[in-house]
Amino acid sequence: MKIVVLEPLGEKVSIPTSTTLLDTLLARRCEVAMACGGQGICATCHVYVREGHDSLTAQTDREKRTLALMSGAQASSRLACQACVVGDGVVVELPEGMYLQAAQDLTSL
Numbered sequence: 742m743k744i745v746v747l748e749p750l751g752e753k754v755s756i757p758t759s760t761t762l763l764d765t766l767l768a769r770r771c772e773v774a775m776a777c778g779g780q781g782i783c784a785t786c787h788v789y790v791r792e793g794h795d796s797l798t799a800q801t802d803r804e805k806r807t808l809a810l811m812s813g814a815q816a817s818s819r820l821a822c823q824a825c826v827v828g829d830g831v832v833v834e835l836p837e838g839m840y841l842q843a844a845q846d847l848t849s850l
């Protein structure tokens with residue numbers, strides 16, 4: 742099992758090793774559009790990885806291509822559907838305005 746921290750919520754999610762970051766978001770009941778069905782094309786699962794880059798699987802060519810087309814991408818950007826958690830210490834920042842589903846999410850900020 743691995744623990745992934747979701748910021749700015751400060752929430753820790755326990756997931757089985759090799760689970761994708763997308764499954765981590767879904768376990769937290771974040772409503773991700775997943776327009777491409779998790780194929781690394783739509784970027785609706787975009788996140789920033791603040792810590793633990795080496796604890797994720799490497800970017801695929803498809804993920805690199807999709808991120809290169811995004812205006813909000815940073816060096817720390819990953820597509821949650823393409824990144825599997827294989828180590829400890831992963832801290833993910835949800836892009837501002839994305840994935841907040843309830844008033845309690847906002848009040849916890």
Ligand code: FES
Nearest residue numbers: 781782783784822
């Ligand atoms: Fe489409 Fe991740 S769900 S890129």
